[in-house]
Amino acid sequence: QQPVQSPQAVILREGEDAVINCSSSKALYSVHWYRQKHGEAPVFLMILLKGGEQKGHEKISASFNEKKQQSSLYLTASQLSYSGTYFCGTESGAGGTSYGKLTFGQGTILTVHP
Amino acid sequence: SAVISQKPSRDICQRGTSLTIQCQVDSQVTMMFWYRQQPGQSLTLIATANQGSEATYESGFVIDKFPISRPNLTFSTLTVSNMSPEDSSIYLCSAPGTSGNQETQYFGPGTRLLVL
Numbered sequence: 001q002q003p004v005q006s007p008q009a010v011i012l013r014e015g016e017d018a019v020i021n022c023s024s025s026k027a028l029y030s031v032h033w034y035r036q037k038h039g040e041a042p043v044f045l046m047i048l049l050k051g052g053e054q055k056g057h058e059k060i061s062a063s064f065n066e067k068k069q070q071s072s073l074y075l076t077a078s079q080l081s082y083s084g085t086y087f088c089g090t091e092s093g094a095g096g097t098s099y100g101k102l103t104f105g106q107g108t109i110l111t112v113h114p
Numbered sequence: 115s116a117v118i119s120q121k122p123s124r125d126i127c128q129r130g131t132s133l134t135i136q137c138q139v140d141s142q143v144t145m146m147f148w149y150r151q152q153p154g155q156s157l158t159l160i161a162t163a164n165q166g167s168e169a170t171y172e173s174g175f176v177i178d179k180f181p182i183s184r185p186n187l188t189f190s191t192l193t194v195s196n197m198s199p200e201d202s203s204i205y206l207c208s209a210p211g212t213s214g215n216q217e218t219q220y221f222g223p224g225t226r227l228l229v230l
Contacts, residue, residue: 002156032218041206041221042157044115047213087156089219100145100210102219104156 001025003090005105012078012112020073020108022088031064031071032089032102035082042087045073075110083112116141116211118222126228127197134193135225137207142187147219148180151204160205163190197229 003024010018022031030049034042048064048071059076075082089102117140127133137146148160161171161182169182183191194201204226208219 034221041223044213044218044220047216047218049216089157100147100219101159101162102147102157102208103159106156 002103003088003105005086005088005108007108008106009109010111012082012110014080014112014114015077016112018075018078018110020075020086020088020110022071022073022090022105024069024090024092026069026090026092028064028066028069028071028090028092030091031062032091033062033071033073034087034089035084036087036107037084078110078112080112080114083110085109115213116143116209116220118207118209118220120207120222120225122225123223124226124228126230129198129229131197132193132195133197133227134191135205135207137190137192137209137222139188139209141211143209144187145210146184146190147208148182148190148192149206149208149221151206151224153202157206160192163192194227197227199229202227202229 003022006021032047033045036042046062050066062073064071085107087107088105119138121136146163149157150160151157159172160175161169163169163182163184165184165187179195181193204224206224207222210217211220
């Protein structure tokens with residue numbers, strides 16, 4: 001089943017913060033976050049494994065709540081370059097037939113204005 | 115990370131014809147994956163391309179429509195057969211690569227297909 005992302009779209013001014021959520025009804029092994037700009041391929045941002053860890057990448061960080069099967073992506077002090085569609089991709093099993101297979105949320109469109 | 119290239123980058127095709135998309139990875143990988151992204155939509159997994167065995171298709175996708183080849187550990191092709199306008203999409207291949215000490219999927223640039 002497809003994970004559910006919220007919000008569907010968000011509009012920010014430069015310097016503002018945003019949170020994008022990704023929820024699944026299935027037990028998750030990992031959550032992968034990507035950003036896709038119009039006409040381009042998705043670009044990998046970060047991966048979180050079950051264990052409730054939080055990771056950071058410059059001003060973008062993420063958390064994974066294993067009990068809630070939910071991950072959140074935090075964008076702080078947003079820049080114009082953050083604009084794009086953000087996708088979470090979930091992996092439900094460690095190895096076996098689920099290995100490498102990602103099920104993607106519907107995407108969150110982020111627009112940053114000057 | 116993995117560096118992935120795809121050919122062609124885009125094409126316009128007539129209905130009823132077939133198009134073969136190529137995907138090349140810069141390192142040897144056991145599995146490669148093919149996704150479809152319909153206009154304005156998310157990515158949907160079509161199939162897993164295993165080297166040395168038949169591809170594994172996801173629900174809703176069949177080999178007759180999307181035959182896949184995997185002749186070696188760095189290359190795969192996806193054919194979109196007997197195309198109709200509903201096949202107009204971006205087709206992306208992906209392959210595993212490492213980020214730090216963790217494995218994720220990296221995507222090729224995509225093939226933008228328009229069927230008339």
